[in-house]
Amino acid sequence: MVCQTTFYRDTWVEINLDHISYNIKNIKKYIGNEVEIFAVVKANGYGHGAEEVAREALESGASYLAVAFLDEALALRSKGILAPILVLGVCRPEDVKMAAEHHITLTVFQAEWLEEAIKHLPSDAKLAIHLKLDTGMGRLGIRSKEIVNQLELTAKEDSRIHLEGVYTHFATADELDLTHFEQQLDRFHEMISWLEETPEIIHSSNSAAALRFPKVHLNAVRTGISMYGLTPSQEIESILPFQLKPALSLHTKLVHVKKIQKGEKLSYGATYEAEEDEWIGTLPIGYADGWIRKLQGQEVLIGEQRVPIVGRICMDQCLVKLPAEFSMGTIVTLIGEQGEEHISADEIAEKLDTINYEIVCMIAGRVPRVYKKNGKVTRVINNLI
Numbered sequence: 001m002v003c004q005t006t007f008y009r010d011t012w013v014e015i016n017l018d019h020i021s022y023n024i025k026n027i028k029k030y031i032g033n034e035v036e037i038f039a040v041v042k043a044n045g046y047g048h049g050a051e052e053v054a055r056e057a058l059e060s061g062a063s064y065l066a067v068a069f070l071d072e073a074l075a076l077r078s079k080g081i082l083a084p085i086l087v088l089g090v091c092r093p094e095d096v097k098m099a100a101e102h103h104i105t106l107t108v109f110q111a112e113w114l115e116e117a118i119k120h121l122p123s124d125a126k127l128a129i130h131l132k133l134d135t136g137m138g139r140l141g142i143r144s145k146e147i148v149n150q151l152e153l154t155a156k157e158d159s160r161i162h163l164e165g166v167y168t169h170f171a172t173a174d175e176l177d178l179t180h181f182e183q184q185l186d187r188f189h190e191m192i193s194w195l196e197e198t199p200e201i202i203h204s205s206n207s208a209a210a211l212r213f214p215k216v217h218l219n220a221v222r223t224g225i226s227m228y229g230l231t232p233s234q235e236i237e238s239i240l241p242f243q244l245k246p247a248l249s250l251h252t253k254l255v256h257v258k259k260i261q262k263g264e265k266l267s268y269g270a271t272y273e274a275e276e277d278e279w280i281g282t283l284p285i286g287y288a289d290g291w292i293r294k295l296q297g298q299e300v301l302i303g304e305q306r307v308p309i310v311g312r313i314c315m316d317q318c319l320v321k322l323p324a325e326f327s328m329g330t331i332v333t334l335i336g337e338q339g340e341e342h343i344s345a346d347e348i349a350e351k352l353d354t355i356n357y358e359i360v361c362m363i364a365g366r367v368p369r370v371y372k373k374n375g376k377v378t379r380v381i382n383n384l385i
């Protein structure tokens, strides 16, 4: 893959790196200097671009990175990122050599996995691991004392293995009802007490827990969504300790403008019929960019006004109804601000009956990412050419 410095298409994502920095600095201020930040940059940094976000987060106070699987960690290494990286998901035991070679920390929760992994580890290798405890998320993790003890022993008996951390993940930290959260926390403390020696890094908090409960900061927090400036849930938006600044915005330009007559029909299925003579704009963004067909009817911003998407959204294009004639090339904002108007990822999420996490992740890789710092473009990533 070549990272070109330009693109030839009038649709792009803008990432405001100052906002990533602002969010990380405020998280750091809130959790205190003793607590480390793991910047969670899985899924290409929640669609923002893992490399650029990782660099900005590390400069702003994060000290560790976290990704979902080994390939994502290796991708960061191939870009020259040297900070420690934790793989949160499962890795194959035969791939530990690769992980060790690139100083990538793995999550471990099965006794037989570690036994098998050790067989694949060269004699001079070093592998850092974190034990994952399942305290009530029910996804990955150790559930019994025997396995905790067995894994701790296996790690201790092999000098190549460094048991660096232990962690869990909360299922409901973003909800107002704290019953399940408190049960998980109690269970976590109980399970940690089964360890003979406490590892250096004990961590449990995602963004929601980190921003709400200082008692679960422990040695480190794993922040994803809040670093990107989005609230972990609508429920807790009003109780966040500081305001988050969204880093991502999505833009396109009018590439065609025309007046249609009353009764004329638009797009596939000819489902939209003009009720009067109308100005219609064509936008070069469609479902293959992640702007899916269910977004028909969603508003976009043009000239600081909200205008609706009309007719079916196509693979690469869609249509908007304009209040007047606008010139070709006028910027259209699908997520972000124009003057006083604002369309948030939360608004799109609500329209699609999902969460803001999914909205930023679904913007396709074919949409170029433009990075800005202090109002200036610092980099453009175009995955296509």
Ligand SMILES: *Cc1c(COP(=O)(O)O)cnc(C)c1O
Binding pocket: 040, 042, 088, 169, 205, 206, 207, 208, 222, 223, 224, 225, 226, 232
């Ligand atoms: C994705 C993930 C996080 C980050 O969660 P946010 O809600 O985005 O802060 C933290 N920990 C684990 C295990 C995760 O999978």
